[in-house]
Amino acid sequence: MNSRRPRRPRAPWTLRRRLVLAVVGLLALVSVSIGLVSVAILRASLLDGLDQQLSAAADRSRAVLEGHRDLDDGAPALFLPTAEMILNGPAQPPGTLALVFDGTSISSGYTTVSGDIAALSTHQKEILARQMQPSRAVSIDLGGTVGDYRIMADVNRDGVLYLVGLPLAEVNGTAAQLAIIVGVVSLAGIVVVAVLALWIVRLALRPLQRVTETAARVAELPLDRGEVSLIDRVPAADTDQRTEVGRVGSALNRMLDHVDVALETRQASERKVRQFVADASHELRTPLASIRGYSELTRRTGQDLPPDTLHSLGRIESESIRMTGLVEDLLLLARLDEGRDLERGPVDLTSLLVDVVSDAHAAGPERVLGLDLPDEPVHVVGDAARLHQVFANLLANARIHTPPETTTEVALSVLGDRAVVTVTDDGPGIPENLQATLFERFARGDSSRFRGTGSTGLGLAIARAVVTAHHGDLTVDSHPGRTCFRVSLPLG
Incomplete structure (x- = not known):
């Protein structure tokens, strides 16, 4: 079993970082290229000069060997050419x-x-012996304290092979010094450019x-509800169509203009709907009160009425009561949507909850209700009647939609x-598919139109609207x- 934790995805680079790193990277690449080319050109130039010195040293060496041969011409058997003859020759530089x-x-x-003349080791002699064929100047590393040399082999008129070399220490040192200077200057330039x-x-x-x-x-504005005015716009200086950012800013402003018009249209439509609901609810209160009053009056006249008539009058009265509650709820929601201020005053939540639980117990005596209150009273500022309605709706919702043996705390x-x-x-x-729309108006647990529970589907919508009006x-x-x-x- 692999217990390694999954690696977190690497955070993307910002545009600012990419631009800066691109500029610095290009500058570093150019600096390295210039440095390498400069060092290579300088080294080639120094090697050309050293090769000229080496060629002159080889000519002098030939002259020294042939001069000694002429001096010993009377006794050819005694002439033994040696490296000391070359090294002790005239104008031979140190090294x-x-x-x-x-x-x-x-x-x-x-x-x-x-x-002084120093001897070479056997290994160094073997390295040089492999270069004894007459050819152009080559570089060779002899190691140890001797180091790098530029050597050239040649043969004199007597067939004697000889090899002459000059140290590369000065050439290498100069090239290394230039490389260090270029590196330091380039690094400083990269830092400044960064x-x-x-x-x-x-x-x-x-x-x-x-x-x-x-x-x-704009994204933080609550565009899905209420009256929203989009006054934010990109400044005119950032909407120049001749620049890339200006085109983005101009496009965003045009989009905000269209969204603003759409919001104004939606708000106007919502205002008409709210006004209609408020007017209709207000106008329905009087005829509903009349229907309820006449049905109740007819039922209580004491006249002998057929059972079906009494049942019909009872149904008319109960439905008028339900319709009156629905109208009152719609009127309350319309007022809350219009932003009308609620009553503001100190509210003791402790005593309010005691009253709410007592009322719920009276409405459902068979229910098991619990109440957990702090030792000290808790006060808020708000509308006591509306807050009472909120908690009453929540307890009524629990009573209506749960079995009788349910415990509510x-x-x-x-x-x-x-x-x-x-x-x-x-x-x-609550079913998971209902939770997303639970606080919407006329939300129900099923799609049926059954009214046996007496629910209008507005209780939770009113509760959230009242709580929101209290900044909760x-x-x-x-x-x-x-x-x-x-x-x-x-x-409070």
Whole structure:
């Protein structure tokens, strides 16, 4: 079993970082290329100069060997050419290396800085012996304290092979010094360019940042409800069509104009609907009261009426009562939608919940109700009647939609600067597909039009609207075996 944790996806690079790194990377690439080319050209130039010196040293060496041969011309058997002849020759610079092979023996050595002649090791002789064929100048590493040399092999008129070399230390040192200088200067230039690029890119992206801030402010607006006015726009300076950011800003402004018009149209339509609902609800109150009054009066006249007539009058009266409640709920929602202020005053949630639970117990004596209150009273500022209606609706919802053996618990607590009331039951829970629309108007647990429960589908919508008007929150958490409605209100 693999216990390794999954790797988190790497965060994408911002446009600012990509631009700065691209500029710095290109500058570094150009600097490295210039440095390598400069060092290569300098080294080639120095090697050309060293090869000229080496060629002159080889000519002098030939002249020295042939001069000694002429001096010993009377006794040819005694002439033995050696490397010391070359090294002790005129105008040989310090560090000159020589190796002479006369066909039977090899002599070699090199001059030190002090002018003394030092011997070469056997390994170094073997390395040089492999280069004894006359050819152009080549570079070779002899290792140890001798180091790199530029050597050239040749043969004199007597067939004596000799090899002359000059040290590459000065050439290598000069090239290395140039490489260090180019590297330091390039590094300093990259740092300066990185700082300047960061500043320039940040300055260049400010218009894009302002466009982003405008879009973020609009995104935070509650565009799905209420009257919203989109006054935020991208500044005119950031809408120049000749620039890329300007085209983005201009497109965003045009989109906001279209959204603003659509919102105004929606708001006008909603205002008409709310006004219609308010007017219709207000006008329906009087005829509904008349229907209820006449049906009740007819039923109580004491006259002998057929049973079916009495049943019909009872149904008319009960339906008029239900319709009156529906009209009152619609009128309340219309007023809340219009933003009418609720009554504002100190409300003791502790005593209010005691009354609500008592009323719920009277409405359902068979129900098991619990109440958990803090030791000290909890006060908020609001409309006591409407808050009473909120908690009554929540308890009525639990009573109507759960079996009789269900236990309902009401609890009050204080969390920070908020008063929190929870209504929890151990019923079957709310279906998951209904929870998303639970607080919408006329939301029901099924699609039937059955009215046996007396529910209008507006109780929870009214509860959330009242809580929202009190600057609070109403949420629900439900699964089989537990449903919890949570009301959070600011403390008074």
